[in-house]
Amino acid sequence: MSSIRDYIRDLRVIDGHEHLATQRLREKDKTDLFGLMHYLDSDMITAGMPRGILAKQSGLDNEQKAALFMKYWEKVKNTAYARTFKTAMEDLYGMRDWTAQGLLELNEKVLAASLNKDWYGKVMTEKAKIDLAFTLIYTTNVNFDMFRPIMFMDFTFRLRSLKDIAAVERASEHEVNALQQYLTAVDALLNKYVKEGMVATKLGHAYWRTLACEKPTFHEAELVFNRLMTCSLDEGLSQAETRPLQDYLIHFVIQRSTAYKLPIQIHTGHHETSVSGNGNIITNSKVSSLLPLLLEYSKTKFVLLHCGFPYGGEYLTIAKNFENVYADFTWMYIISPTAAKHILHQMIEMVPQTKIQGFGGDYNYIEGTYAHLKLAKKIVGDALVEKVEDGALGEAEAIDFAKAIFRNNLIDIYGLDEKPV
Structure with missing residues (x-):
């Protein structure tokens, strides 16, 4: 039955529903790691995190955001939203160090990707x-x-x-x-x-x-x-x-x-x-x-x-x-x-x-x-x-x-x- 899974893995897809900004808009926004929260943000909010605390306008620096992220990550890392986020970061950025320091290093990689015109492709x-x-x-x-x-x-x-x-x-x-x-x-x-x-x-x-x-x-x-x-x-x-x-x-x-x-x-x-x-x-x-x-x-x-x-x-x-x-x-x-x-x-x-x-x-x-x-x-x-x-x-x-x-x-x-x- 591996042929079915192999076929699906290689199948080219038409994606019927997204909310993806264009590459130009992402570059203009200089999206960082904390701009990739989306669904993970929802789980962290229901686990007690204040709304908007990791947003750009929160006034917190990256070290503070990384510490807060890890606090609530420990509460939600079991959910499918969290597991999907983890897959994305590990597959695409090689993330392995799930600590505050690891997040800061990951943040630099995400910023670089946002400025890379070939990233979307x-x-x-x-x-x-x-x-x-x-x-x-x-x-x-x-x-x-x-x-x-x-x-x-x-x-x-x-x-x-x-x-x-x-x-x-x-x-x-x-x-x-x-x-x-x-x-x-x-x-x-x-x-x-x-x-x-x-x-x-x-x-x-x-x-x-x-x-x-x-x-x-x-x-x-x-x-x-x-x-x-x-x-x-x-x-x-x-x-x-x-x-x-x-x-x-x-x-x-x-x-x-x-x-x-x-x-x-x-x-x-x-x-x-x-x-x-x-x-x-x-x-x-x-x-x-x-x-x-x-x-x-x-x-x-x-x-x-x-x-x-x-x-x-x-x-x-x-x-x-x-x-x-x-x-x-x-x-x-x-x-x-x-x-x-x-x-x-x-x-x-x-x-x-x-x-x-x-x-x-x-x-x-x-x-x-x-x-x-x-x-x-x-x-x-x-x-x-x-x-x-x-x-x-x-x-x-x-x-x-x-x-x-x-x-x-x-x-x-x-x-x-x-x-x-």
């Missing part, structure tokens, strides 16, 4: 074998040789104040005095993003409100919009007051994205503690809350991210039963390798393989993406070998499954100009 294309990655960094100005942009559209419907409306007005370069003009502005933005290379729309609203969405009328939405237009810049409305307008605009963004043939990626399930804006209210991310939208927009491609974890059961049955729903393992392997493997076994049994996207690193630094993909390939390889040993798949079928979820499905779902395998 080495890590992503050579080490990780990623041909293309979708990245969400609030701009379409990305390196098209390596990245394709996906844009968060939450800012177009997260309207609570006149300032929020003004932001869309500026971005779209459309004057807005009424709801119909606002809709024109949002549509103009989508059109602009598509022309600039956007391959999908992202809805991340489960981080700040429920996924459940009602169907208000234009009039109901307009009443709220008009109230916002009469607010001063320092005033605003509550989330409950603006809900009809938000729901109306969510429908509009879905409708116009569909018209532009854009798949829609939606955050479902687990929240990242370090960025969650709603107190980690996990029930806001419940997958079944999306059912009315999935039923109404049967021609829209919905990519439901993160396997809906911990709502795996309902996620699987929705992915199985809805032609317009695509399953996605973005982030899942590092949340829990054990859970990811279990869900993968179930998904192989339940969901057509053409509806599964096998990897999205979901990292904001390429070292994490590399280590995450290494873990993902191991889990997928192990699961497929077990399926072959159980007689559920033939060896050639297992290899075809890996080709589909790691590459070919993304070419088809997003209409990419890339070669299948």
Whole structure:
């Protein structure tokens, strides 16, 4: 069965979801070791570390940061986030000395890498074998040789104040005095993003409100919009007051994205503690809350991210039963390798393989993406070998499954100009 694992190890991948800054932006930022915390930061926060204490603006020097890192590293080093960080640092930088002094030496290596114009190519294309990655960094100005942009559209419907409306007005370069003009502005933005290379729309609203969405009328939405237009810049409305307008605009963004043939990626399930804006209210991310939208927009491609974890059961049955729903393992392997493997076994049994996207690193630094993909390939390889040993798949079928979820499905779902395998 080593042939399956060997094939997957060498398979060139299309990465369906990242938050990677371009090489130029990383060089400009002079990203150091403490700028690579990301998910590890979440675990350290829940272990008691003050938020932002290792950030550049904290005012601490590197020696103080290294000491704090080691204090909380001892508390979290068992987690998958920590193990993935460790893999990245050891494989890519040769890190072996997990002490405060070792961290300071590692920090210099990370700084040098951030200034190395060949670093992204080495890590992503050579080490990780990623041909293309979708990245969400609030701009379409990305390196098209390596990245394709996906844009968060939450800012177009997260309207609570006149300032929020003004932001869309500026971005779209459309004057807005009424709801119909606002809709024109949002549509103009989508059109602009598509022309600039956007391959999908992202809805991340489960981080700040429920996924459940009602169907208000234009009039109901307009009443709220008009109230916002009469607010001063320092005033605003509550989330409950603006809900009809938000729901109306969510429908509009879905409708116009569909018209532009854009798949829609939606955050479902687990929240990242370090960025969650709603107190980690996990029930806001419940997958079944999306059912009315999935039923109404049967021609829209919905990519439901993160396997809906911990709502795996309902996620699987929705992915199985809805032609317009695509399953996605973005982030899942590092949340829990054990859970990811279990869900993968179930998904192989339940969901057509053409509806599964096998990897999205979901990292904001390429070292994490590399280590995450290494873990993902191991889990997928192990699961497929077990399926072959159980007689559920033939060896050639297992290899075809890996080709589909790691590459070919993304070419088809997003209409990419890339070669299948």
